[in-house]
Amino acid sequence: MSTQVKDRRTAILDAVIQLLAEKGLSGVTHRAADMQAGLPQGSTTYYFPKKTALLREAAAHLALELEKDCDDLQIAFADVVAKQGMEAAIDRAAQGLLASADKGRELLLARIELTLAAARDEDLSDVGERLSVAARRPIEFFVNLVTGGRNTVPMETCVGLIDGIALMYATGQGPKPTVAQVSTVLRSLTID
Amino acid sequence: MSTQVKDRRTAILDAVIQLLAEKGLSGVTHRAADMQAGLPQGSTTYYFPKKTALLREAAAHLALELEKDCDDLQIAFADVVAKQGMEAAIDRAAQGLLASADKGRELLLARIELTLAAARDEDLSDVGERLSVAARRPIEFFVNLVTGGRNTVPMETCVGLIDGIALMYATGQGPKPTVAQVSTVLRSLTID
């Protein structure tokens, strides 16, 4: 059935994302993906014979997940802004960014791995672009919320800032930033 | 001769760092390192039989290079502060951070690769710590310069911020930040 196919495909792509986060790019092999997904050997080869295609589709899948998470976030925030005002929303924005560093640790690490891979392989450059766009969305939302659209720093740079903090935390190189610290940085992006 | 030995070892470690930046962690093989260093096959195997040791030593070598670059930077800056005052120095600090993103692109990418690897492999955790310390030094210097030691954000977080911007630029995901933008962010780290 079509759902069966889609289930297996997504199970494999989820497994690849998990492998990227846990074992790195070199940890992604057809056999490892089979095992991680709990499917018999050969499954990944069947659905994605070429490894480039496997990575490409995993990246697309990851981008979709990121965008879905972002949509959820925006819906949740509409309420906060409406009921508690903008100032509270800004703190919650910082909070949201930090939460995504915890919950989305896997997604973050997988995305960084793929971004690095895309920066090297010509064949994956479009994938890098796709991920970059997906990663920009929540940041764009938060930064616009905080600065009211008058941010003085390009949105890509804002993504870099936030990603850098998240990556630092995700790789265990430093303490988890506090809400106050992040919102300080967020506010600094506005013209004063 | 002893110099011969040291030359070959460092040539190999330099090659590994270059490979890390250009091909990623999975691009680092004994044979690839031989070729990159322009040495006959088997050389890397001879000096670093175990791959873990190869990576570990490459990380240590990278840390040394980072620290050396940092020392040069600090010496150069002592002059600027003395002759042109603090305000000029702050702009030059932002400029310096940006310059290191260009000149040090290889070092940055190699460091990120190793940091990610260290975050996964238990055996490399000390390496991650070593690199983290080395990366912190120049940031510490600049941030202290800008904030006068009254930075409101932990130093590790500052490293994350700067690394994130540099990585964004190094992976071609966004425009090179301007001096004004970086110094804006730098200044935001102070208590006001």
Next chain:
DNA sequence: CAATAATCACTACAAATGTAGAGTTTCGAT
């Protein structure tokens, strides 16, 4: 139910990789 196609599972194999060890060269001390 039959048969035909789609889906899946397994085997096979060439290339690459980590690693060991056997040769070979270089070089200093006697």
Next chain:
DNA sequence: ATCGAAACTCTACATTTGTAGTGATTATTG
């Protein structure tokens, strides 16, 4: 000059990986 050791190079091999292909199973259609 010769010996011995250190430094180096090369070959070999088991393992892993990408990928193709072949057989088995399931679903679908007439």
